[in-house]
Amino acid sequence: MLPTDNRLRRREDFATAVRRGRRAGRPSLVVHFRSGATDPHAPGESVSQPRAGFVVSKAVGGAVVRNKVKRRLRHLMRERVAQLPPGSLVVVRALPPAGGAANEExxxxxxxxxxRLLGGGAR
Known part of the structure; x- marks a missing residue:
């Protein structure tokens, strides 16, 4: 499970990552990334922990499928959160193929x- 300190919870944080960040699309998901974001509740201080949030719509499947996809994505992100820069915001949006995708995919x-987002790969 992704630690609480590394979770996006506020709507403003999701909006910041999606609207002001960069994105990279893949067949089963889209990742939105905002580097070095600051916490609006602590003026002048940057957030030390990278944080991640997940968006899984009804297009992915029923409630059971959506919750399964969210659990799998949280587990995968837990293993990768250490490679994110401090203060970064990541939103992972699952696309409909994610409902039937294997963990490896x-x-x-x-x-x-x-x-692609961290290395600045070609678009």
């Missing part, structure tokens, strides 16, 4: 999207 798509 989700991991491959997440790794490719993060590498």
């Amino acid at each position: 989700l991991a491959r798509d997440l790794d490719a999207a993060l590498q």
Whole structure:
């Protein structure tokens, strides 16, 4: 499970990552990334922990499928949160193919999207 300190919970944080960040799309998910964001509740202080949030709509499947996809994505992100820069915001949006994707496919798509965003790969 992703530690509480590394979770996005506020709507403003999701909006910041999606609207002001960069994104990388893969067949089963889209990753939005905002580097070095600051916490609006602590003026002048940057957030030390990278944080991640997940968006899984009804297009992915029923409630059981959506919750399963969220659990799998949280587990995958827990293993990758250490490679994110401090204060960064990441939003992982699952696409409909994520409902039937294997763990290896989700991991491959997440790794490719993060590498593209962190390494500045070609668009």
